[in-house]
Amino acid sequence: MNAPTPPIRSTDRAEGASTPEAATPDAATFLDRLFADGVLMPSGVDGLYGRSGAFEEVIEGFERLVERFARADGAIKVHFPPAMPRVNMEKSGYLKSFPQLAGAIHSFVGNDADHCRLIEALTEGRDWSDLQSPTDVVLTPAACYPLYPAVAARGPLPEAGALFDLKSYCFRHEPSKEPTRMQFFRMRENVCLGSSEQVRAFRERWLERGPEMIRSLGLPCELDVANDPFFGRGGKLMARNQRDQQLKFELLVPVNDGAEPTACLSFNYHQDHFGALWGLTRADGERAHSACVGFGLERIALALFRHHGTDTATWPAAVRAVLWG
Amino acid sequence: MNAPTPPIRSTDRAEGASTPEAATPDAATFLDRLFADGVLMPSGVDGLYGRSGAFEEVIEGFERLVERFARADGAIKVHFPPAMPRVNMEKSGYLKSFPQLAGAIHSFVGNDADHCRLIEALTEGRDWSDLQSPTDVVLTPAACYPLYPAVAARGPLPEAGALFDLKSYCFRHEPSKEPTRMQFFRMRENVCLGSSEQVRAFRERWLERGPEMIRSLGLPCELDVANDPFFGRGGKLMARNQRDQQLKFELLVPVNDGAEPTACLSFNYHQDHFGALWGLTRADGERAHSACVGFGLERIALALFRHHGTDTATWPAAVRAVLWG
Structure with a gap:
């Protein structure tokens, strides 16, 4: 049984895109509907849910869409389990910036x-x-964290830089009733390593592709400058720095109720942060820069369930064709 | 570059199946070869490795094989993240039986x-x-752990019982240099809930299918009665009980060096253990029994790399056809 599908217009929010308030008045209600219709299964812990087979088919369909857009890039596929060495997290600075989100086993x-x-x-x-x-x-906080030391161990990058295609379950300790804020979620990532020009060109390409992909799924979206959730008083300055330098963009889609849309894709330019940290060098001996595009797979699936209803059989034919055509 | 492929005969070990000793004299050497040929990537922690794109394609091909064998069963696909509520692990008895393997976040x-x-x-x-x-x-120790409370919450089972198809990353704290003993690994599982007769018939079916599947991949294998690695002095009795009642079978394939083959599939009859624990009842009000077949996806991939070499392009045409044909 579906609640009425909210009206959709594939435009930027700035141009008056739909928000789904009309259908469900608060976030708990959207989550309740997902439970009631069997899209998600409660576990008793906020942010920890089972997923239906239909939910998984949506994610699989979206990943094929990413692969179609990325095919010509020739990224190298690698896969890491959802954990990394403790010493690498200590070295990464993650515990300094995001101690509240990290999970230790x-x-x-x-x-x-x-x-x-x-x-x-x-x-x-x-x-x-x-x-x-x-x-x-x-636990791995973002899919690309295990990549940098693994690449560094192989020596300098080729002249053209290197491009990787990753997917990982990630953990962030932020129990919440917002269905888009899960404690365990999957992130697909494309990561580019090379010169500043190479990795910024990569990010530009995805800043164009991202909105095109999301609109092809009948979803409204909006690009915005963003910052990571740095911890504490000191974190405010880091967040402002990140925004001032436009190091992070997010593609926002209304999913939960209320005014704030959800970041479903993010586009990050790390400058030489990871290059310096892990000793990643280019063919000419210079320090490598890096950039990544991240796809929040659960968030994108939830956006589709929110806008097109909880029964995928009734989704618009055009959307079904993009996912499973 | 491949080391010589060890000879293979798809027969039971009891009938003189190949073991791969000839190619590599110890487990460290097999792991080193996997690292050198880029099948796995070291992280600095034993049992925590990156996987190449080729490794992932082997797993994907094997999962399609499982799906072909299981298609007529009509199992319901559900998916859980690699974690479960702490209270459910406390209630499950896992910490009593396997405290050394559990991971808490x-x-x-x-x-x-x-x-x-x-x-x-x-x-x-x-x-x-x-x-x-x-x-x-x-962290989830076996793919089916989050399933039982989720099913119990839906009320009594249908008369024919219920069948589920699951896949999860699992964690077991057992750092090792044996490549088949990873701390994070993926387990595909089919789980049957119903009467004792229903779930034992399900297990019988997979006890026939399992060896057929593995032999179709050009791998030697042997079925054997087995027990779980219960902890401590008290665990010895539990292990003997489990063997005496033939509650656990394993399909063993030689992968690591030395005499001991590796359990790549397991076939478990839980009697009414989970039914009693989670209040799972049948349509007639009786307590549900359960059984599962588990596929150790990394172990199966490693068996294939061990027997057919580290370059999938040179694998026997018949094996390639089964995986990707």
Whole structure:
């Protein structure tokens, strides 16, 4: 059963694109509808949901769309599990900028006696975290984090730079009832390494492709300058710097209720931040620059369910053709 | 560049199937060859590796093979992220049986002053785990764990039982240099819920299909009774019980060097363990039984790379046809 599909116009929000307020008055209601219609399954923890087969088919269809747009680029596909070495996160500065979002994996490394204490704590409903020790691994916060040290280990980049195609589950500790803010979500990324000119040209290309892709799915969208959610008082300055230098753009689509649209794609120019951090060099010995485009796969699927209804069989034929034609 | 492909005979090991000792004398060497030929990428942590595009294509091809075998079953596809609620793991008994394998996610939840202490610890290279708090989520140890409470929430099963098709990244804390023992790996699972007869018939069907599938890929294999790696002294009895009742079978393929072949598929009859735990009932009000077949996707891919060489372009035409034909 579908609630009425909100009206859609594939235009920039600035030109008066639809927002879905009319259909569902608050974010909880959209989430409730996703649960009621079996698109998502609750787990009891905010931001941690099962996905239906139909939800997965939407993501698969969207990924094929990305591949069609990117085919001529010849990116190298690599894949990383959803975790990375703890030492790499320590070195990356992520814990300085986003300590609130990071997830570290702790495990039991005790003996039989410790095991008895663990079972006792569980039986009595007590906290058992004192019986857990930090492991060598932490959860990946963005798909490209494991890439840079892996590429650096191979030596200098080729003259034309290098282009990679990645996908990973990512973790961010931000429990929320907004369905677009999941604790575990999948990010597809294309990452370009090379000279400043090479990686900025890559980003420009995707800044054109992104809105074209999203509009082909019958979704309204708007490009905007953005910043990452840097932590604390010190973070405000970093956020302002990032905006002033236009290092981050986001493609926003109305998904949740209320005024704020959701960043479904992001386009980031890192300057030589990762190049310096990991010793990534170009063929001429200069430090490498990098840029990436990230696709928030769950967010894009949710945008489609929001605008076209929870039953994919009733989606507009043109949208179905783009996804599964 | 490929090392010589070890000889292969698609027969049971009991009938004299090939083992790959001849090509590479120890497990470290097989892993080194995977690194050298770019099939896997080292991260610096044992059991945590990047995968090449070719590795991913092998997994995709194998999953299509599973889908061809399973098509007539009409399983319902659902997908869960690689984590589950902490309370569900506490309730499941996993921490009692396998405390050493479980992974709990800890995060920073402090204020600006705590953040300063975190940065200080990082700068001085000190342990920062005291600034992390347990979150509500833990990592999924097997693809089917999040399924049972989700199904139970929907009420009694239909009369014919229910069949689900799942895939998840799983975590097990067992750092190892054996490439088949990764800390993060993907498990595809088919899970049947219903009467004891229904779920045992399901398992019988896969006990026939499994060896047929693996032999169609030019791999030697052997079915054997098995047990889970229960922890500690008390675990020995549980393991013996499980073997005596033939609750677990594994399909073993030689992958690593040495005598022990690797479990690539497992076939498990849980009796009413999960039914009782989660209150899963059948249409007639009886407690549900469950069974599952699990495909260790990385292990199967590694078996193929081991037996057919690290360059998929040179794999036997018959194997290529099964995977990508």
